[in-house]
Amino acid sequence: MTKKIHFILPGGGVRGSFQAGFLYELLDKYSDSFEIYKVDGTSVGAINGIAAILNRMDILKDIWLSIKNINDFFGKWSTKPIVGQLYNLYAGFYNNGLYNNDLLQTLLEKNLTKSLETADDALKKKYSCAVTNIKNARIEYVDGTQKDLFKYITASASPWIISNPISINDILYTDGGLLETYPTKNILTSTADLIIIVGFDQEIVRYIEPECSNILVYLASLIDIARFNSLNTLNIINYVKEGRCIPITNTMKCSFMDFTPEIIKDGFYHGVEAAEQFYKTYLEESAGENAAKIVDKSADKSVELGL
Numbered sequence: 001m002t003k004k005i006h007f008i009l010p011g012g013g014v015r016g017s018f019q020a021g022f023l024y025e026l027l028d029k030y031s032d033s034f035e036i037y038k039v040d041g042t043s044v045g046a047i048n049g050i051a052a053i054l055n056r057m058d059i060l061k062d063i064w065l066s067i068k069n070i071n072d073f074f075g076k077w078s079t080k081p082i083v084g085q086l087y088n089l090y091a092g093f094y095n096n097g098l099y100n101n102d103l104l105q106t107l108l109e110k111n112l113t114k115s116l117e118t119a120d121d122a123l124k125k126k127y128s129c130a131v132t133n134i135k136n137a138r139i140e141y142v143d144g145t146q147k148d149l150f151k152y153i154t155a156s157a158s159p160w161i162i163s164n165p166i167s168i169n170d171i172l173y174t175d176g177g178l179l180e181t182y183p184t185k186n187i188l189t190s191t192a193d194l195i196i197i198v199g200f201d202q203e204i205v206r207y208i209e210p211e212c213s214n215i216l217v218y219l220a221s222l223i224d225i226a227r228f229n230s231l232n233t234l235n236i237i238n239y240v241k242e243g244r245c246i247p248i249t250n251t252m253k254c255s256f257m258d259f260t261p262e263i264i265k266d267g268f269y270h271g272v273e274a275a276e277q278f279y280k281t282y283l284e285e286s287a288g289e290n291a292a293k294i295v296d297k298s299a300d301k302s303v304e305l306g307l
Contacts, residue, residue, distance in 0.1 A: 005195075006039075007023075008197045009042070009046070009052075009198055010198075011156075011176065012044055014263055015256055016064075016199070017064050018270055023057055024268075024272065027055060032287070033279065034283055038186060038190065039126060039127050041127075042181060049127060049129070053123060054116060059111045065264065099162060104157060104158070125143050127144035128142065128143050130183040132175060132179050134165055134171075135171050151168050155175075155176075156173075156175065157176075160177075180232045181233060197236065197240070
């Protein structure tokens with residue numbers, strides 16, 4: 001029997017490279033061994049998730065492995081020297097974000113719009129993105145049929161303080177990870193055979209010390225430490241302890257804003273290795289059974305046809 005998998009894709013900035021590597025390998029090599037039941041994503045998990053549900057992990061791999069630094073998807077308000085730096089501080093304060101997220105939204109629209117437009121609604125509804133509604137201070141989930149989907153995904157993936165919120169229908173939305181690093185809403189009602197958390201990093205984040213290599217990395221380290229003790233995190237840890245969810249542990253020991261090619265490449269290929277191990281542990285046996293059934297049916301058909 002083909003197993004149905006419910007993917008829980010948490011936020012984590014650069015640690016999303018591990019998640020992308022895992023999804024790329026699983027969907028590229030082993031897509032015949034399972035069925036996607038649902039994909040729930042927060043922040044970078046929302047980005048990886050929409051690529052996964054649209055089966056465009058090839059594009060996501062290219063994007064991840066071509067990143068040189070944060071400026072590839074979060075832009076400065078001004079690039080002018082001296083005066084521009086002062087304007088960046090002013091614009092950051094005025095817009096509630098040190099960086100703007102126009103590049104990220106453009107990147108999503110450019111690479112995934114055509115695939116989204118040709119996908120049917122049944123597939124789109126298997127996807128959901130968690131985003132924080134600033135007006136009501138609550139989390140909202142939008143599915144793949146939602147108008148302005150890429151705006152919601154961009155908002156979900158825009159770290160609080162670091163990047164500006166986005167106005168959609170006169171409501172400001174920001175980082176889904178601000179309230180729910182782990183998108184947990186659909187876990188209790190899920191009927192999937194396997195619920196997996198791709199990028200479970202709590203045992204790693206616990207030991208991260210604030211780093212001072214630059215202001216972004218320092219802020220991100222503090223946010224990481226704060227979210228470890230959030231109610232959302234405690235919930236997901238309990239789900240893992242109860243055996244309700246399978247944790248795919250992300251071992252990247254870095255701040256979520258530490259975007260360097262070396263860290264990204266290392267994370268991506270660790271994700272690939274984790275996918276191989278997951279397949280061997282949870283899917284290989286059932287994949288063999290499915291293949292045997294196909295062979296049996298082919299043999300029966302051959303007999304019927306007198307071959």
